[in-house]
Amino acid sequence: MKAIKYLVAGALMLSIAAPTMAQDVKSQVDAITKVLVDAKGDAVAAKSQIKDFVKANKKNAEALAGLGRAFLVAKNYEQAKTYADMAMKVGKNVSAGYILRGDIASAEDDGGMAASYYEMSTQQAPQDPTAYVKYARVYQKVDADGAVAMLEKLRSVKPDYPVDAAAGYMYSSNNKLKTALQYYGKVQNINSLEDYILFDYASTAYVLEDYDKTLQLIAVGVQKYPHYSSFYRVGMYASDKVKKYEDAVNYGNKLFNTTDTIKYTANDYIYYAEALMNTGKFDEAIAAYKHIPEVDPENKETNKLISGLYVKAHRFPEAVAAMEQHITEVGENATYKELDALADIYIDEASVEGATDAVKKAAFENADKVYARMVEKYDYAATYAVWKRALMNHQINSDVKVGRALPYYQQFISLVEPKAEKTASELNKLAIAYTYLAVHYIQNDKKDEAKAWAHKLAEIRPDDPNAQQILSIK
Structure with a gap:
């Protein structure tokens, strides 16, 4: 087969390829995996457990492949290959060993070898859909027609398998989102999709700015998989995009109160604050912004965002204080734009309907002082700042x-x-x-x-x- 050099998303591949093992065997594999990962793949750390496990499962291809996968997770590829080969030897017509060998090749960045083992699995164990999907995903980048042909072969072997969803996921994994969405659109029963497939469908629609489709899919996702937090995240983002702020707040509330372990991002709090602000919950929005440093300590935009929120609420003294704090935090990396934003706060204050002449005068005087600071600190912005000083003084x-x-x-x-x-x-x-x-x-x-x-x-x-x-x- 023609050599293929293609990096496969290893962790995701592993997540859909775990062999179907008895629960007691799976528990033993999980325990060995933890030891190996902690020992950075050193087999000696689990020597006794491995010996007993192999002795008890020497003719169980799925169990041996599970042990090999433990080494794969721990990035000890040579030991992983050893147990994959053992699995293939004792289970010629069992897919687990072939799929593991393909996953190892994927982890080693050898897409051609990975595709070879996946194809071998489809020949030796044609009823297991995993190998068809993995082959297609690896092969799609060099031969999209060949990849689709493999999925169509799967359809003929297992007519009830959601091949169109698998094709959508394949194209999405290779960043061909428009084609992915076309295949996803052929899926007749959205409720039949697994959580990660349904989420990928919704995420693909979101990236392609089909927000109505996104929200339709999210509604199904949160109903069927209420603990899959990422559905709430994308639901909040998409609702914000279409200005359904109450819905965005509701999704945000669920995102920050679900039980599984999700790692929050700065964007989560930014979108949540945006929704809260647009539903009149200004103090809650400010509180949301204040969480940003917890998840992104290097982010220096928090006080700038808070300042903008205070401006929208016409709370100008707080807006000024937050922007001054932002300028202090940025320090030597500050440009004239920070001072320009500060001056804009005063100009906004003067522009509020009903502002008295005294308020306007004081606001323009303060803006002028900011532009004076700009002239002094940033030579390259002097012409701009002097022009703004002329405008401010004419307003005064x-x-x-x-x-x-x-x-x-x-x-x-x-x-x-x-x-x-x-x-x-x-x-x-x-x-x-x-x-x-x-x-x-x-x-x-x-x-x-x-x-x-x-x-x-x-x-x-x-x-x-x-x-x-x-x-x-x-």
């Missing part, structure tokens, strides 16, 4: 005759005028600055200064009415 006092924004427009001009090439945005801002200065001086009866700035304005905007009017004054 819009009387052009008084000219509160005058020094900042002048500073902006001094930074931009020397550039040999100017962007359209810079030219537009220069025109605004020139206009401000020309009008300021004409209103203060300083005709010569006004005409000088009007002349500069006319150079970049020849038809500007303000320029023409001031230049026409005798």
Whole structure:
């Protein structure tokens, strides 16, 4: 067979390939597996247990394959091969040994050898569907038609096997999600799917942004597998995407209160907080954000997220405090964008409907102070920050005759005028600055200064009415 180099997701392959063993044998294998894993695959650690186990099961192919799988889990591939070979010898028509040998080859990154053993299993034990599915998954990357043909062969051997679901899972495992969803869509009875297959179906639909299908599948999943926490996770994410925030909160509540061992992520708390915020539960949303450092200690966005939440709640002092804390935490890695976000909080405060003139003035003054910090700390952002200072000061006092924004427009001009090439945005801002200065001086009866700035304005905007009017004054 043509050599295939393909990395198979080992842990997942193991999860669907465990041999069907008697419960007492399985318990012994589990105990040996734990010892071997703790000993990093050293067979000496379980020597006595292994000896007794082999003696009692020397003609039991599934038991021997189970022992070999214990070594596979512990990453002792040579010992795993030994017991896989023993299993194949005593059980020529039992799939367990062949499948184990294929899984070992997969773990060793030898897809060609893995496919060979899986194919051998389909020939020696044609009624076991596992080998067909594994062969297809390994082989799909180099020969999709051959992989599908193997699954169709499975359909002919076991007509009741959910081949379309297996094909969907195969394509999903190889990141061919659109094809996976097409096959999954052929499944007639969704309720018949195993938990990990149903979850993969829902996850595939979610990644492809078919959120309605995702939620339909999740509803089945949580009903049939209530302790499979990942259903609640994707349900929360998908509900948030379609703005079903109450549903997202309900899924979030279940996600954080299920009994199995799931490792939470920063995104879990971010989506949960988003849903809580959109259902008016601001304090609970903030509490959710505060869990992020527990699951992602390197994440420096927590206080920034909390700040944004306070802004939405119009709790501006808390928003400012959280953003300042974020800036402190980021430290030397902070850019001008952190200060820009801080200034935006004050601008949002001034923009709230019903804000008094005093509140607006104070907010714009605070924003101006932030932009002053930006000028001082970040040379590369000085032009941007000076322009924003001009805008803030004009908001504080819009009387052009008084000219509160005058020094900042002048500073902006001094930074931009020397550039040999100017962007359209810079030219537009220069025109605004020139206009401000020309009008300021004409209103203060300083005709010569006004005409000088009007002349500069006319150079970049020849038809500007303000320029023409001031230049026409005798």
